Amino acid sequence: MVPYDSDGLAGSAPSSSSSITKPPQIDGLLAGAGYKVPSSELRHVAQRLERLETAMLNSASHQLSLLASDAVLYNPSDLSTWVDSLLSELNQSQPLPSLPSDLSDLVPNSTALDSSWGMEHSLSQQQNQNISQHQQNQLMVVTALEEDSAIRLVHMLMTCAESVQRGELALAASLIENMQGLLTRVNTGCGIGKVAGYFINALSRRIFAPAGSISGVGSCYTYENELLYHHYYEACPYLKFAHFTANQAILEAFEGHDCVHVVDFNLMHGLQWPALIQALALRPGGPPLLRLTGIGPPSSDGRDSLREIGLRLADLARSVNVRFAFRGVAAARLEDVKPWMLQVNPKEAVAVNSIMQLHKLLASDPTRNPAIDIVLNWIRNLNLKIMTAVEQEADHNQSGFLDRFTEALYYYSTMFDSLEACAHHPEKVLAEMYIQREICNVVSCEGSARVERHEPLAKWRTRLTGAGFRPLHLGSNAFKQASMLLTLFSSEGYSVEENEGCLTLGWHSRPLIAASAWQAVPDVEPALGVIDNNGVVL
Amino acid sequence: MMQFTETPPPPLHQITAPFSNPNMNKNQTQRTRPWPGFPTSKALGSFGDANCMEQLLVHCANAIESNDATLAQQILWVLNNIAPPDGDSNQRLTCAFLRALIARAAKSGTCKLLAAMANAHCTLAIDTHKFSVIELAGFVDLTPWHRFGFTAANAAILEAIEGYSSVHIVDLSMTHCMQIPTLIDAIANRFEVTPLIKLTVAGATEDIPPMLDLSYEELGSKLINFARSRNVIMEFRVVPSSYTDGFSSLIEHLRVQNMVYAESGEALVINCQMLLHYIPEETLFGVITSTNSSNPYSFESSSCSSMSSLRTMFLKSLRSLDPTIVVLVDEDVDLTSNNLVCRLRSAFNYLWIPYDTVDTFLPRGSKQRQWYEADICWKIENVIAHEGLQRVERLEPKNRWVQRMRNANFRSISFCEDAVSEVKTMLGEHAAGWGLKKEEEDLVLTWKGHNVVFATAWMPA
Numbered sequence: 001m002v003p004y005d006s007d008g009l010a011g012s013a014p015s016s017s018s019s020i021t022k023p024p025q026i027d028g029l030l031a032g033a034g035y036k037v038p039s040s041e042l043r044h045v046a047q048r049l050e051r052l053e054t055a056m057l058n059s060a061s062h063q064l065s066l067l068a069s070d071a072v073l074y075n076p077s078d079l080s081t082w083v084d085s086l087l088s089e090l091n092q093s094q095p096l097p098s099l100p101s102d103l104s105d106l107v108p109n110s111t112a113l114d115s116s117w118g119m120e121h122s123l124s125q126q127q128n129q130n131i132s133q134h135q136q137n138q139l140m141v142v143t144a145l146e147e148d149s150a151i152r153l154v155h156m157l158m159t160c161a162e163s164v165q166r167g168e169l170a171l172a173a174s175l176i177e178n179m180q181g182l183l184t185r186v187n188t189g190c191g192i193g194k195v196a197g198y199f200i201n202a203l204s205r206r207i208f209a210p211a212g213s214i215s216g217v218g219s220c221y222t223y224e225n226e227l228l229y230h231h232y233y234e235a236c237p238y239l240k241f242a243h244f245t246a247n248q249a250i251l252e253a254f255e256g257h258d259c260v261h262v263v264d265f266n267l268m269h270g271l272q273w274p275a276l277i278q279a280l281a282l283r284p285g286g287p288p289l290l291r292l293t294g295i296g297p298p299s300s301d302g303r304d305s306l307r308e309i310g311l312r313l314a315d316l317a318r319s320v321n322v323r324f325a326f327r328g329v330a331a332a333r334l335e336d337v338k339p340w341m342l343q344v345n346p347k348e349a350v351a352v353n354s355i356m357q358l359h360k361l362l363a364s365d366p367t368r369n370p371a372i373d374i375v376l377n378w379i380r381n382l383n384l385k386i387m388t389a390v391e392q393e394a395d396h397n398q399s400g401f402l403d404r405f406t407e408a409l410y411y412y413s414t415m416f417d418s419l420e421a422c423a424h425h426p427e428k429v430l431a432e433m434y435i436q437r438e439i440c441n442v443v444s445c446e447g448s449a450r451v452e453r454h455e456p457l458a459k460w461r462t463r464l465t466g467a468g469f470r471p472l473h474l475g476s477n478a479f480k481q482a483s484m485l486l487t488l489f490s491s492e493g494y495s496v497e498e499n500e501g502c503l504t505l506g507w508h509s510r511p512l513i514a515a516s517a518w519q520a521v522p523d524v525e526p527a528l529g530v531i532d533n534n535g536v537v538l
Numbered sequence: 539m540m541q542f543t544e545t546p547p548p549p550l551h552q553i554t555a556p557f558s559n560p561n562m563n564k565n566q567t568q569r570t571r572p573w574p575g576f577p578t579s580k581a582l583g584s585f586g587d588a589n590c591m592e593q594l595l596v597h598c599a600n601a602i603e604s605n606d607a608t609l610a611q612q613i614l615w616v617l618n619n620i621a622p623p624d625g626d627s628n629q630r631l632t633c634a635f636l637r638a639l640i641a642r643a644a645k646s647g648t649c650k651l652l653a654a655m656a657n658a659h660c661t662l663a664i665d666t667h668k669f670s671v672i673e674l675a676g677f678v679d680l681t682p683w684h685r686f687g688f689t690a691a692n693a694a695i696l697e698a699i700e701g702y703s704s705v706h707i708v709d710l711s712m713t714h715c716m717q718i719p720t721l722i723d724a725i726a727n728r729f730e731v732t733p734l735i736k737l738t739v740a741g742a743t744e745d746i747p748p749m750l751d752l753s754y755e756e757l758g759s760k761l762i763n764f765a766r767s768r769n770v771i772m773e774f775r776v777v778p779s780s781y782t783d784g785f786s787s788l789i790e791h792l793r794v795q796n797m798v799y800a801e802s803g804e805a806l807v808i809n810c811q812m813l814l815h816y817i818p819e820e821t822l823f824g825v826i827t828s829t830n831s832s833n834p835y836s837f838e839s840s841s842c843s844s845m846s847s848l849r850t851m852f853l854k855s856l857r858s859l860d861p862t863i864v865v866l867v868d869e870d871v872d873l874t875s876n877n878l879v880c881r882l883r884s885a886f887n888y889l890w891i892p893y894d895t896v897d898t899f900l901p902r903g904s905k906q907r908q909w910y911e912a913d914i915c916w917k918i919e920n921v922i923a924h925e926g927l928q929r930v931e932r933l934e935p936k937n938r939w940v941q942r943m944r945n946a947n948f949r950s951i952s953f954c955e956d957a958v959s960e961v962k963t964m965l966g967e968h969a970a971g972w973g974l975k976k977e978e979e980d981l982v983l984t985w986k987g988h989n990v991v992f993a994t995a996w997m998p999a
Contacts, residue, residue: 234608244615251619275612282590282620320590481618488614488643489607 161405202443231430246388253386259348267294281320298330335371349385362453397453418507472517473501627893638922668751687867690993693957698863702805711811726768781816784848819849853946898969936992948996
């Protein structure tokens with residue numbers, strides 16, 4: 001090693017005599033520590049060290065420990081090469097992007113993103129010259145790259161949605177192409193990459209499908225729907241929360257009644273009911289006579305899935321000595337159900353249980369009375385003891401497409417985040433498919449095909465109180481149960497909150513699902529308004 | 539994942555209707571669990587409530603052990619609703635087990651125990667009361683649970699120490715010498731010339747209820763004063779020693795005493811009242827049995843067999859002290875299984891007894907009832923929620939202890955007629971459900987015919 005003289009200048013490589021070119025000036029401070037870094041490269045090395053830090057923070061722990069044990073600086077005179085080698089080691093397990101020639105547009109000071117950036121490839125070419133050759137030949141840290149791409153994706157999604165709203169489909173289509181390109185640079189296995197993928201997919205369907213051709217997604221295959229629903233139930237706590245909160249309210253409402261009737265607006269596999277049957281079996285004073293009416297779509301493959309589920313529930317009830325009767329009502333849509341089909345007995349206490357069904361009635365057909373009003377009206381006129389309603393806590397029914405889209409993007413990103421925190425289940429993939437179908441419906445469908453018309457609790461409150469219902473507070477028992485069961489079995493990050501007598505379950509203070517309970521306000525002589533043929537107050 | 543449902547009969551569609559892709563459907567059915575399984579076995583509903591609750595607890599335990607969060611949640615929800623902490627005795631029993639299961643689940647999960655317990659509708663830390671001497675004396679007298687062992691032991695001890703001028707009593711009990719005043723009384727009444735009494739105890743069991751609010755030094759001086767008031771001279775000594783190592787310091791101390799007083803004709807009485815079951819036994823793996831020379835058990839051959847345990851060695855060392863009499867009283871139940879469900883069943887089928895009896899001697903809402911039930915809760919939680927060294931409640935049934943004592947070269951002594959009649963008289967002061975059984979040489983306290991506590995007496999074979 002060539003000794004440094006006092007003013008920090010070093011000779012060149014020991015063996016050869018530096019004849020022609022002036023040796024690079026070595027930074028004096030670093031030189032004192034034995035690091036031979038030319039001043040001109042200082043900025044470069046500093047950036048590298050920053051990236052290394054980011055990469056270390058983002059890398060998997062096993063990588064980090066390798067780094068810690070293997071990272072020995074053998075040749076302190078060549079700090080920049082050492083940092084680069086560490087960076088490339090960290091990058092090895094990540095999928096390396098191919099280096100497009102316009103990588104140079106990722107200028108280090110690119111914090112402020114322009115929404116029109118996607119259009120400005122040409123501008124960035126000029127910035128090429130500012131980047132040294134050295135930099136371009138190095139492998140970039142994937143995480144920094146990813147972050148940038150992810151942010152760009154989100155902005156592009158918004159731009160695309162806006163174009164769709166304005167009817168500029170050609171523009172929207174080209175944005176789709178760009179986004180699909182960007183998708184290759186991000187990790188689509190998790191995080192924003194995954195969610196963006198679904199939204200891009202949904203947007204494509206909307207843009208590229210012939211008008212009116214998209215029917216409600218997945219409506220044809222009941223078996224498939226039930227399967228996805230079941231996996232969604234297993235993989236994350238939302239449906240479980242819905243079930244035991246609703247069950248708690250129903251159990252409490254049925255106290256003292258000997259004949260009870262539960263109307264389930266969406267039976268699926270009847271997952272909600274074994275627990276209630278068991279709890280009723282052992283309640284003080286003995287179980288009531290329990291009738292369950294399960295509503296569900298007609299089976300497409302010749303099976304009678306409603307009846308099958310009914311038989312299983314009957315078996316369970318028999319084994320715990322609960323007198324039980326089941327009735328299945330097959331209806332393609334909830335508005336096709338008429339109250340006489342439920343055969344409610346005037347002596348029984350009725351509980352109507354709606355898990356994420358009411359919003360499907362919000363598609364308004366201008367030629368008819370709103371389905372929601374019709375249904376709410378006949379619900380009121382059953383012997384209603386309690387109606388439990390669980391709904392997605394989101395405003396996905398706004399009239400403006402961009403608003404809906406934005407809301408959905410944030411809502412489903414949060415939901416996917418929460419899913420990622422859940423323990424790995426084989427069910428997760430299918431659960432995600434379930435959610436993906438919702439996304440598709442919200443984004444790519446319109447009119448009567450768009451059934452996922454989620455509205456937030458505040459709107460449901462207005463709607464339901466306007467329709468002659470009053471809220472039943474869910475009570476501290478329900479809250480304690482929900483909190484206890486969730487803290488025991490779900491990852492940290494989920495939170496149960498109480499909202500004026502209703503309970504919400506959310507991820508990190510963003511409520512995602514809301515459970516509420518309602519009673520019918522007894523009829524007064526109608527002093528206001530005109531009643532039409534369907535009994536709806538106009 | 540473990541499935542607890544019986545497979546339901548094949549659904550109709552597989553028999554009647556054709557469908558396009560039979561293979562696909564079959565595979566998918568197998569991949570999805572058919573049902574988050576509530577037990578559909580017919581047996582569940584045909585017994586009474588208690589059995590049903592036991593079944594639910596068992597299924598819950600299984601669900602927790604197999605990490606089946608869905609099923610565990612559902613059963614916990616049901617149990618929370620059917621077992622309020624202020625219900626009837628079955629409900630309170632179930633509630634205590636439920637709390638213990640929640641505590642166990644909370645330990646294995648990623649959640650915060652405090653948050654989970656705070657949200658459950660029973661309050662968290664079992665508030666174990668610190669008794670004053672008067673309180674504890676009154677408390678212990680409320681029920682035959684401990685009095686039975688005391689009465690039988692005292693009678694046997696009196697017989698055994700006849701003729702000795704000096705008696706060394708080693709009191710290994712859970713109730714902080716509550717037996718001793720009655721014993722002293724009995725000695726004072728029986729003998730014209732009362733022997734010198736040396737009382738040795740193994741130091742306070744700090745962590746196990748019932749807990750005392752004063753130190754053993756203070757307790758000792760109270761006992762000495764009481765003895766003096768009965769004209770009995772008594773010495774009191776505390777040897778700090780713990781069940782965790784099989785009371786090795788106590789054994790060491792006694793050995794030394796033996797050597798010093800070997801010639802003086804002193805009676806050695808070892809009185810074990812429900813304390814020995816805390817000494818680790820064979821099911822607790824990883825018990826270190828050191829072979830260094832300072833080990834009081836070093837008289838053992840250096841190759842300790844794998845079936846040995848601190849419990850076995852303790853009894854052997856007792857034998858080596860050549861005691862005049864050993865009284866062994868404990869609860870008649872097997873809680874040593876390493877299998878959670880077995881333990882749960884055994885515990886449930888035994889601990890219903892204290893919940894059942896409490897109605898006969900303590901009114902609802904009374905403080906004493908709270909303390910009493912808190913102590914039972916503590917036990918249940920220890921058995922269900924803990925493992926390894928922390929699980930200290932390692933009770934064994936009578937026949938197992940009898941075998942152990944025989945293996946340690948003791949032979950059993952029958953309780954005399956006096957002892958039996960004393961116990962019967964004592965039982966007469968309590969509710970009608972209590973009874974007494976003689977099983978060969980041993981006495982067993984029963985409640986409604988079920989074995990509760992056994993009392994046995996031994997001398998060197």
